[in-house]
Amino acid sequence: MKSKNHISYHHGSLKDALIQTSLEMIESDGLKNITLRKLTKKLGTSRSAVYRHYDSKDILIKAVIQAGFEKLDTNIKSTLLEGDDVLKRLYNMGKVYISFAIDNPNLYRTIFGHELMKEREESCDINDADGDTGFHILVAVIEEGHEKNIIKKEDPILQATVIWSMIHGISNLLIDGHIHIQDNIDALNELSFKTLINGIKN
């Protein structure tokens, strides 16, 4: 027998739509408030349809987190590649990174804080020699600073890790409310950058 509405029996792009809608729901309500029923209701399908594309809710969430990482990574990369001045590019990257966290606190908290991501082996991994993640480009920018004699010649991966740690730490503390003097974000940006630069520049 024909369905009452066979046109929409198949969603068409449910796999992607689940990711996108999950991203939106995480940002507006937090990960804890995502249920398969709420999620699929927004997409006009039934709860179980999810299982045609992801083996479990956890695996869906992993994919959502991966998409969140790529969103952040895209921002970082374009900033790191924009302009000539090495130090300026590092400074801008830090600002963009922290802004991303401030603008998407729930998403940021989820992609970095989720228990499922404990043994994440993918991008941003120091062990991978090649690749074009934001972290790899950060390392490349530092190496450019080495060649131009702007940055102290030490292990660029360690230097990148130090920079990333500072920026990541600030982002976390800000969105978790441990620092909540919004007025002083600029001052914090300046001092942290100055500290990093004093530490690494020639």
Place this chain on the structure above:
Amino acid sequence: MKSKNHISYHHGSLKDALIQTSLEMIESDGLKNITLRKLTKKLGTSRSAVYRHYDSKDILIKAVIQAGFEKLDTNIKSTLLEGDDVLKRLYNMGKVYISFAIDNPNLYRTIFGHELMKEREESCDINDADGDTGFHILVAVIEEGHEKNIIKKEDPILQATVIWSMIHGISNLLIDGHIHIQDNIDALNELSFKTLINGIKN
């Protein structure tokens, strides 16, 4: 009628035991795997007994997180107060802090990453002028460095925030597996400290 076992009808210190056992369960299995039934089974009480002490599971978890913070804070404080050399104390604090995160990754992730803690107003808060949290003592140590002309005279709270951010960032990246060259932890400690110190010392 008498209970079959009236000696243990009342647990005696269930309120505290719930916190302690939750801390252990978080560290061994992660927050996601704590259920009231599993938790209370370990303590020999029924699920609902929890509600005599905490209004909801969320509120219990908040108390557990608070206890986790205090555990970390205790470590930090004692390290910051040990010895004379200001820079050495800062260095040791960083090492102890990062070690805590490495030794208690699930706990660390939970206390800092939980959605419930978004608008945390308690300790470690920059806005509180007085108090004796680890953060306050960190500020005091920096001020000591100012007086002794060891550390650049800038806003000590901002300086403390920069230091904390770096250490917190390293801790997070380490336990989340974004940095997993265990061999290089020492090198990372050294470089991050050198960077911080070059940035702030006179």
Place this chain on the structure above:
DNA sequence: TTAAGAATGTTGACAATGTTAACATATTTA
């Protein structure tokens, strides 16, 4: 001391949730 009341613990029930099995419909392929 003892009776009342407070504190603490138990049991049974409920709605919400993730998951699966059995079935239905659409799309692709041979």
Place this chain on the structure above:
DNA sequence: TAAATATGTTAACATTGTCAACATTCTTAA
């Protein structure tokens, strides 16, 4: 076009947090 595959639906289930009604122990005031 028929078979195979992909995608979606419905019904049912176990688990979970929560609450109401009841039981036991502890505390306190007379």
